[in-house]
Amino acid sequence: MLNLFWAGCILISFLACLIQLLFFGNTLIFDQAIRALFNTAGLSVEIAIGLIGLMAVWLGFFKIAEQAGLIERVAIALDPLFRKLMPELSKRDPAMGAITMNLGANALGLDNAATPLGIKAMQQLQKNNTAPDTLSNAQILFLVLNTSSVTVLPISVFLFRAQQGALYPTEVFIPILLATFTSTLVGLFSVAYVQKLDLFNRTVLLYLGGLSAIPIALAIYFMNLPADQMSQQAQLFANFTLFAVIALFLIAGLRQKIDVYAAFVSGAKQGFQTAIELIPYLIAMLLAIAMLRVSGLLAGLISGLSYGFGLLHIDTAFVDALPTALMKPFSGSGARAAMLDVMQTEGVESFPAKVAAVMQGSTETTFYVLAVYCGAVGITRIRYAIACALLADAAGISAAVFLSYVFFAT
Numbered sequence: 518m519l520n521l522f523w524a525g526c527i528l529i530s531f532l533a534c535l536i537q538l539l540f541f542g543n544t545l546i547f548d549q550a551i552r553a554l555f556n557t558a559g560l561s562v563e564i565a566i567g568l569i570g571l572m573a574v575w576l577g578f579f580k581i582a583e584q585a586g587l588i589e590r591v592a593i594a595l596d597p598l599f600r601k602l603m604p605e606l607s608k609r610d611p612a613m614g615a616i617t618m619n620l621g622a623n624a625l626g627l628d629n630a631a632t633p634l635g636i637k638a639m640q641q642l643q644k645n646n647t648a649p650d651t652l653s654n655a656q657i658l659f660l661v662l663n664t665s666s667v668t669v670l671p672i673s674v675f676l677f678r679a680q681q682g683a684l685y686p687t688e689v690f691i692p693i694l695l696a697t698f699t700s701t702l703v704g705l706f707s708v709a710y711v712q713k714l715d716l717f718n719r720t721v722l723l724y725l726g727g728l729s730a731i732p733i734a735l736a737i738y739f740m741n742l743p744a745d746q747m748s749q750q751a752q753l754f755a756n757f758t759l760f761a762v763i764a765l766f767l768i769a770g771l772r773q774k775i776d777v778y779a780a781f782v783s784g785a786k787q788g789f790q791t792a793i794e795l796i797p798y799l800i801a802m803l804l805a806i807a808m809l810r811v812s813g814l815l816a817g818l819i820s821g822l823s824y825g826f827g828l829l830h831i832d833t834a835f836v837d838a839l840p841t842a843l844m845k846p847f848s849g850s851g852a853r854a855a856m857l858d859v860m861q862t863e864g865v866e867s868f869p870a871k872v873a874a875v876m877q878g879s880t881e882t883t884f885y886v887l888a889v890y891c892g893a894v895g896i897t898r899i900r901y902a903i904a905c906a907l908l909a910d911a912a913g914i915s916a917a918v919f920l921s922y923v924f925f926a927t
Contacts, residue, residue, distance in 0.1 A: 522851075526806075550808060553811045554804060554808075558804075564857065566792075569792040569793075574788070575788065578766050579784055581770040582770075585766065587769055596617050597724070601715075602705075602709075603658060605645065606645060612638055612645070615635075615641050619659075623663065636890060640893065650897050651899075656902075658705075658708045662704060663886050664704070664909060665703070670762065673853075674689060674856075674877050675759075678865060681865040683865045687755035690754070690759075691739060693875050695732055695916065695920055697913060702729075704908070704909030711905065802850045802851045802853070802855075810862075815840065819836055819839070823836045834868050834869070835922075838872035838918075841855040841876045842876050843855075845876065845881075845882065846884055847884050849881075852882070876913075876917045880914065883910055886906075887902060887906070
């Protein structure tokens with residue numbers, strides 16, 4: 518799907534450029550397109566090089582957390598909840614550990630650890646699947662929770678904002694936390710409705726109440742602050758939380774008698790490699806977006822959306838960020854490129870750039886997750902998984918727009 522989508526973006530941009538040449542006499546259009554192609558290649562490398570240090574720092578600290586067993590502890594803590602949400606699994610089913618470890622890794626932002634754990638969880642769940650080519654109820658719930666992206670630490674968004682020169686890279690922390698919380702709740706309730714799960718079970722209520730308490734309390738607190746204090750205090754809270762997490766990782770590592778320095782260096786090496794590996798993906802997706810922009814198609818899409826929202830008397834300041842939302846279900850690299858494109862064209866401190874950053878952290882790449890996890894176990898019939906996942910995506914994106922107005926609109 519991504520193959521056709523990427524090629525289609527470039528080919529339709531070529532046709533749009535040709536139309537501008539033949540019907541509107543724009544003789545410079547192809548010169549602009551080729552210039553954009555070369556600029557995009559340079560920009561992608563520049564972005565990746567700027568990310569190397571930041572990626573190395575955070576993956577270094579995350580390696581300490583991984584070796585200290587924090588993912589496993591999160592898994593143990595969440596185990597009783599998933600035993601209630603997936604009643605078809607036995608009490609000692611090995612899938613439970615893989616599921617909770619995967620979601621714990623996602624929450625900590627450990628993407629590299631989360632994917633293999635997710636595949637392992639799908640393989641374990643497949644052993645209980647009576648229809649091997651069709652998603653089971655447990656697999657659907659697991660996938661929807663993955664696509665709704667419960668990310669407590671959206672480090673990658675902070676890194677890109679910092680790399681682009683944001684004055685306060687972490688000021689999007691609270692909006693992202695609340696948006697991803699919204700998407701996860703909607704995903705959970707949609708699956709529970711279809712599967713007739715008892716969400717009013719005492720264990721489920723205790724967990725949902727406990728997990729909801731912090732985001733709800735933060736929302737109430739920050740939304741009652743004056744506008745000039747909201748951003749400042751949200752920034753303070755975000756930076757304090759990130760530093761506290763680093764301290765927690767180090768304390769956990771030292772308590773487990775881990776060589777935290779060696780673990781940090783090992784993770785930092787992975788960060789260097791990850792930043793380099795981003796280059797071809799950034800080039801590919803930034804190229805597609807650059808062609809859409811030069812051809813006028815992107816501007817036409819944004820103008821059409823602005824016109825439609827204007828007819829509904831809805832403020833259109835957020836519309837320039839919508840390419841990120843449109844890309845997000847299909848491709849993480851595409852959404853990342855769209856976010857970077859907004860930061861480059863509008864400025865990293867602009868309102869659309871902040872909306873795009875919140876959108877980027879609010880949900881996961883739905884079709885990619887479904888393709889990888891279902892492909893790993895040979896499933897071809899996905900039932901209502903896409904409908905529930907896209908509903909969660911829509912809730913997360915809508916929350917991202919609303920919260921951006923609350924926190925950043927002047």
